Amino acid sequence: MTRIITAENLGKRYILGGQDKAYQTIRETISNIILHPFSKLKQNHSKTQKEHYWALRNVDFRIEEGDIVGVIGRNGAGKSTLLKLLSRITKPTEGNIKIYGRVASLLEVGTGFHPELTGRENIFLSGNLLGMTRVEVKNKFDEIVEFSGLERFIETPVKHYSSGMYVRLGFAIAAHLEPEILLIDEVLAVGDLQFQKKCLGKMETVSKSGRTIVFVSHSMTHIESFCKIAFLLENGSLTRFDNINEGVQAYYRLFRKDNKTQQGFANSKPPHLSSVVKLIRISAINKHGNQSLEFDQTETFFIELDYQVLSRSQVIPHLMIRSDDGSILFPATVIPQIKDCIDNYFLNPGKYRAVCTIPGNLLNTGTYRVDSFFRCYKILEDEIYEPSCLEFSITEDMTTNPFRIDFGGAIVGYFRPALNWTNNAISDYSEDKCR
Amino acid sequence: MKEQRIIKQQVIEINNDASIFSINIYELWSYRDLFLTLAWKDICLRYKQTLFGVAWAVIQPTIAMIIFTVVFSKMAKIPTDNVPAPLFFYSGLIAWTFFSQTVSGASQSLIEGSRLITKVYFPRIIIPLSVTGYTFLNFIISSILQVVLFIVYGIWPSESVILLPILYILLFITSVGVGTLLAGLNAKYRDFCYVVPFLLQIWMFASPVAYSANLIPCEWQLYACLNPMVGIIDGFRCCLLGEWPDTLHLIISGVIGFIIFLLSIIYFNKLDNELADIL
Numbered sequence: 228m229t230r231i232i233t234a235e236n237l238g239k240r241y242i243l244g245g246q247d248k249a250y251q252t253i254r255e256t257i258s259n260i261i262l263h264p265f266s267k268l269k270q271n272h273s274k275t276q277k278e279h280y281w282a283l284r285n286v287d288f289r290i291e292e293g294d295i296v297g298v299i300g301r302n303g304a305g306k307s308t309l310l311k312l313l314s315r316i317t318k319p320t321e322g323n324i325k326i327y328g329r330v331a332s333l334l335e336v337g338t339g340f341h342p343e344l345t346g347r348e349n350i351f352l353s354g355n356l357l358g359m360t361r362v363e364v365k366n367k368f369d370e371i372v373e374f375s376g377l378e379r380f381i382e383t384p385v386k387h388y389s390s391g392m393y394v395r396l397g398f399a400i401a402a403h404l405e406p407e408i409l410l411i412d413e414v415l416a417v418g419d420l421q422f423q424k425k426c427l428g429k430m431e432t433v434s435k436s437g438r439t440i441v442f443v444s445h446s447m448t449h450i451e452s453f454c455k456i457a458f459l460l461e462n463g464s465l466t467r468f469d470n471i472n473e474g475v476q477a478y479y480r481l482f483r484k485d486n487k488t489q490q491g492f493a494n495s496k497p498p499h500l501s502s503v504v505k506l507i508r509i510s511a512i513n514k515h516g517n518q519s520l521e522f523d524q525t526e527t528f529f530i531e532l533d534y535q536v537l538s539r540s541q542v543i544p545h546l547m548i549r550s551d552d553g554s555i556l557f558p559a560t561v562i563p564q565i566k567d568c569i570d571n572y573f574l575n576p577g578k579y580r581a582v583c584t585i586p587g588n589l590l591n592t593g594t595y596r597v598d599s600f601f602r603c604y605k606i607l608e609d610e611i612y613e614p615s616c617l618e619f620s621i622t623e624d625m626t627t628n629p630f631r632i633d634f635g636g637a638i639v640g641y642f643r644p645a646l647n648w649t650n651n652a653i654s655d656y657s658e659d660k661c662r
Numbered sequence: 663m664k665e666q667r668i669i670k671q672q673v674i675e676i677n678n679d680a681s682i683f684s685i686n687i688y689e690l691w692s693y694r695d696l697f698l699t700l701a702w703k704d705i706c707l708r709y710k711q712t713l714f715g716v717a718w719a720v721i722q723p724t725i726a727m728i729i730f731t732v733v734f735s736k737m738a739k740i741p742t743d744n745v746p747a748p749l750f751f752y753s754g755l756i757a758w759t760f761f762s763q764t765v766s767g768a769s770q771s772l773i774e775g776s777r778l779i780t781k782v783y784f785p786r787i788i789i790p791l792s793v794t795g796y797t798f799l800n801f802i803i804s805s806i807l808q809v810v811l812f813i814v815y816g817i818w819p820s821e822s823v824i825l826l827p828i829l830y831i832l833l834f835i836t837s838v839g840v841g842t843l844l845a846g847l848n849a850k851y852r853d854f855c856y857v858v859p860f861l862l863q864i865w866m867f868a869s870p871v872a873y874s875a876n877l878i879p880c881e882w883q884l885y886a887c888l889n890p891m892v893g894i895i896d897g898f899r900c901c902l903l904g905e906w907p908d909t910l911h912l913i914i915s916g917v918i919g920f921i922i923f924l925l926s927i928i929y930f931n932k933l934d935n936e937l938a939d940i941l
Contacts, residue, residue, distance in 0.1 A: 241939065256851070315676055315783035317938040323677035330674070334781050341703065343710055352699055356782050361695040 229292050229327070231408060231439050232313065236322035237286040239308050240279050282308040286322070286465045288458065290441070292407075295434050297454030297471065298443045299478045304460040306443045307412065310334065313441060314410050328407030328439070331358050335412070337397030342386035346377055346396055349385055353400050367403045375399035402429045409433060413444040427453075447475050448521060448622065479520055500611050504542045504601045507533040507578065511619045524623040524630075524643060525587040532581040532599055536574045541604035544581045549615075550641050551594040559583050569604060588629075588645035591638060594620040678935060690785050697788050701795020704767075708796055719803040723759055727752045734872045743874050745903050746815050752808055753902045754871045754895050757829075760801045761837045761891060762862045767793035768841025769858045772849040776941035786937055787930055790845040794838060808902075820904035829897045832916050836890045839923030846926070846933045849941060870895050875911075887911045890919035 283305045290296055298306050311317045312324065314332030339356040340349045350371055354364035364371075372381055375395045385393060411430070427449065434440055434453055444450055450457065450471065457474025459466045461481065468474030512529045513519045522528045532544050546559040561581055565572050597617040602610045625631055630643060690697075709715045727748055734740045735747035742750040768790035772779065775789045812819070844861075848854035868889055870878070875896035878886050886892045893907075893915020900907040 311938070312676065315674070316780060318676065318678050318935045320678060323675060326674040326676070330783075332782060338782050339778050341707065343707055344703065348703070348706065352703055355696040355699045356778065356784065361699070 230289055231292045231294075231327050232288075232290040232324065232441075234286060234288050234322065234324045237312065237319050237324065238284045238321040239282045239305075239312060239317065240320040241282055243278050243280050281463050283312070283319075283460075283463045283465075286463075288465060288467060290439060290456075292439055293437045294456055295440045295454045296442065296456045296458055297450035297474070298441060298458045298460065299445075299447070299450055299474065300460035301481060305463045305465075306460055309458075309460065309465075310410055310412055310441065310443055326408065329358060330408045330410065331401075331404045331406035332410040333357075333401050333404075333412065334410075335397075336394050336401070337385075340385055340393070340397065343384055345384050346372075346381040346388075349396065350400055353397070354403075357400065357404055358406060359404065371399045371403050374402060398426060398429075406438070408439045408441070411440065411442045413442075413446070447478065451475055476518075479518060500542075500601060500603065503536065503538055503540045503603070504611065505535045505537060506599060506601070506611070506613055506616070507535055509533070509597065509599055509617045511617060512582075520619045521622055522619065523587070524590070524592055524621050524628060527587045528585055530583045530585060530597060530617065532583070533578065534581070534601070535578050536576050539573055539575050541569075541572055542574055542601050543604060544579075545600045545602065546583055547598040547600065549596045549598065551596065553596075554641070556590075556595070556641050572604065589642060590621050591640050591643040592621045592623050593641070594618060686785065690787070693784055693788060696784055697792055698795075700788060700792035704792060704796045705799055716799075716803065719800040720807055722800075723752065723755050723804045724807070726755050726759070730755065730872055740873050740877070743876060743899075743903070746817075749811055749815055749817065749903070750874075750899070751872070752811060753899050756801060756804045756808060757833055757895050757898045758866060758869065758871045758891070759804065760797050760833060761840075762866065763797040763800065764794055764837035765841045765844060766858055766862060767797060768838070769844035769848050769854060771841075772845045772937070772941065773852075773855075779941055780938050786934055787842065787927075790842045791838065793841065794834070797837075812902075817903070819902055822901045822904065822906050825897065825901050825907070828916075829894060829901065832890070832897075832919050833894050835923045836894065836919035839919065839926045841926075842930055843922065843926035846930050849937060850933065865889070865891065868892075870899075875899075883908075883911065884914065887914040888918055890915040890922065894919070 286309070298309060300306050308317075310332070311334075312319050313326070314330060314334065316332075316334075337349075337353065339353045341352065344352065347368075350368060351361065351364050354367075354371075355361065359367075372378055375392075375398075377392055377396055377399075380388065380392065385396070388396070430440070430442070430453060440453075442450070442454060454471050457468040457471050457478075459468060459474055459477050466477070468477065508531075510518050510531050511520060511522070512531055513522060514527055514529075519528070530546060532546070534542075534544060536542055543565070544561055548556045548559060550556055561583075562569075595618070596615045597619070598612065598614045599616050600610050600612040623631075625635060629645065630638060709718070712718065714721065730751040731747045734751070735742055771790045771793050772786075778784075779786060779789070844854055844858055848858070866872075868886075869891040875883070875886075875892060878892075887910075893911045893913075897907040897912050897915075
């Protein structure tokens, strides 16, 4: 295999301070020069280290021809920065990258679209921007239009398009690029489910044609099904996993939050309870006993809460299930199980594991957050609360989900319980007719 | 197709130590389609949803010419070197209009194009360059009108018109240079949004658009030529109205224009490293 991308000692530094510092005003610059004529020299020593932030540092990797690399990591780990460096949008602060081949980067759907221009004009504009020559766009124009299914609207300015049409046209152009190296941000996986399927199907064909793909995503399902190699980014450093499953497992491990939990305890006011109980870890387990963060909508799964009791007490573990936007869906507690023996319910020092069963067909598809908290029996004012210590998502297989027969759109709501229904005739047709 | 294969074999190196003088001419050439598309997009957008469309390219300088003739010639009685006033003003105006449209368009271009710059790679200099598509179209259209004016007034240019191509190149280089420089400065210091309109206004009165270069006192003329537009506009006028422009003045203005152009490329290259981060 031949190398196609190599990166050595790559680093990208950003200036902290956000928008204000991002661009200066002349007044500042001039007054700085007048007031502190030597500040430029000094800056290198004192100021820079404080106000700068390394989004990536000391990153080395090598991608061979035909590799399909999934870049994973938490928000802010440097995934987008890496993609921006590879696509040459920004330049690295240190180190260098060598790329052997033509690169196309899809960081958004409909790159360069201008709302005032028609669909036809935008195809040429966007195609050129993504690296196609005018002749190439011309040759593929009919195919692109056909793929998008927008034949009737191709002379309409895209400002009149619905967002769905916009995305379809954008993707149709992207799907007809033929670079050796394709950089894809997960923005391509937004949109409705049908569009997602189309994107992923196209990616599959592209990947089979032997092209090199670098794909950034938060969806481990997508990563596991397409990628062969994982780059796990954490705090700006990169770990390579040649086995995709190992990479995904390492990604999940980041969410166990062992460290974060301890931090949370340390930072909160020292409650009385903290000398009594300590959260060890919280994890979501599927029916096979394996840790996972994605479950099918119909699948039953478990939330395990491991905790350590430090002194004999009446500690009761609780969970709070929240939606992605933070709304409380329901609290869950072990109380119903221990209610009859609550007066004799004492936990001796040691490690405990509470397991909460979340039945299938309860939560709708989406991402959910779990808070954990501990309380002692009869002492309501003292509790240890650890917000968002677990995140999981519910997905569905559209083909087998019992809630769908012919409906492919989004189903609203936080819950999707399978309720009992009866649905019988109370009069038959002949009776109706007699009336 | 052929050049595609060449690009394939090319190794792209991404690092921070780009030399400040280099423009990758080869790369720019391979992106010529994008330049044309962006220029054409600019033209489309300017005339979309306008009633008169491209006619504005004729209406604008014509109205300016009439105003100039009335105000400066008829009312202020500024001498026009024994040339009919409309012709005199018009030949200065079309060069000036190209300059001011290119400069003001280019200076805004990077900010307006920030969505492209932060999402996809291409040689950034194409963005301020592509503004010239629209301004050059205007320039050609108003030049055609000028030919008509000459015929109407029955004036035939002398052999000095052979200097015109040189003047075109100088005008182009100066306009693009100033425009690109201001585009980069504007991306970094947004103050330039407010500065550019003033700058152009002052620059116009510092250039012989509304008056003849002969009105500049003799001892100042050399210094005046440090403003490249003095030599260029005076040159245009002389060429079209049948005289030879002052060679020294033209050379000084040309050299200054060229220096500005080089400076703008150096500054732009320097800025290129951080452009996507500051927009």
